[in-house]
Amino acid sequence: MEDVTNFEFDNLKLDLDEYQGTPEEIVTKKAKLAATHTDNPVLVEDVSLCFNAYKGLPGPYIKDFLKQLGTEGLYKMVSGFDDHTAYAQCIFAYCENKDSEPVLFVGKNEGKIVEPRGDTSFGWDPVFLPDGYEQTYAEMDKATKNSISHRSRSVAKLKEYLQTEE
Numbered sequence: 057m058e059d060v061t062n063f064e065f066d067n068l069k070l071d072l073d074e075y076q077g078t079p080e081e082i083v084t085k086k087a088k089l090a091a092t093h094t095d096n097p098v099l100v101e102d103v104s105l106c107f108n109a110y111k112g113l114p115g116p117y118i119k120d121f122l123k124q125l126g127t128e129g130l131y132k133m134v135s136g137f138d139d140h141t142a143y144a145q146c147i148f149a150y151c152e153n154k155d156s157e158p159v160l161f162v163g164k165n166e167g168k169i170v171e172p173r174g175d176t177s178f179g180w181d182p183v184f185l186p187d188g189y190e191q192t193y194a195e196m197d198k199a200t201k202n203s204i205s206h207r208s209r210s211v212a213k214l215k216e217y218l219q220t221e222e
């Protein structure tokens with residue numbers, strides 16, 4: 057850096073949260089951080105869209121990819137590969153208090169990335185075709201999507217946990 061500017065630089069060793077890593081690591085950090093802000097238990101969720109041709113990326117970074125590339129761009133990412141398979145994943149993390157370890161509930165739905173089809177109102181729904189279905193998430197009615205989605209699978213596990221904890 058000193059080569060390219062007139063500023064002087066010093067190295068400071070600071071431990072800052074970066075929110076990078078696996079979906080599990082990221083949602084765990086989120087839950088722990090949230091738990092420092094209240095005395096009540098917290099629940100956070102994070103969604104990933106993972107392309108197998110990219111070893112699981114964009115994964116938790118899908119929000120920025122979607123924002124910059126749009127659904128058409130997401131399809132273009134896989135169109136040059138033989139492998140168009142992907143999975144949608146939702147993780148709810150429940151953290152009792154700031155000193156306890158978050159409990160994770162992973163809901164996953166396998167499918168593939170297709171050219172965008174259907175209603176464009178929610179996220180990457182137009183490019184995700186779940187296995188066993190002819191319609192993308194965006195083409196399905198809400199009830200059908202809810203009955204099979206990554207989120208509903210995560211919520212089902214969370215519900216079961218909370219009921220047994222009661």
Ligand SMILES: O=P(O)(O)OP(=O)(O)OP(=O)(O)OC[C@H]1O[C@@H](n2cnc3c(O)ncnc32)[C@H](O)[C@@H]1O
Nearest residue numbers: 101102103104118119120122178179180181193207
């Ligand atoms: O992670 P933070 O920064 O809190 O942001 P967020 O809460 O908006 O983001 P999520 O992790 O919930 O979701 C990541 C991206 O996936 C999109 N998304 C979430 N659930 C989805 C679903 O069921 N179908 C389609 N897109 C979805 C959402 O719009 C984001 O662009």
Ligand SMILES: [Mg+2]
Nearest residue numbers: 102103116119
């Ligand atoms: Mg997220």
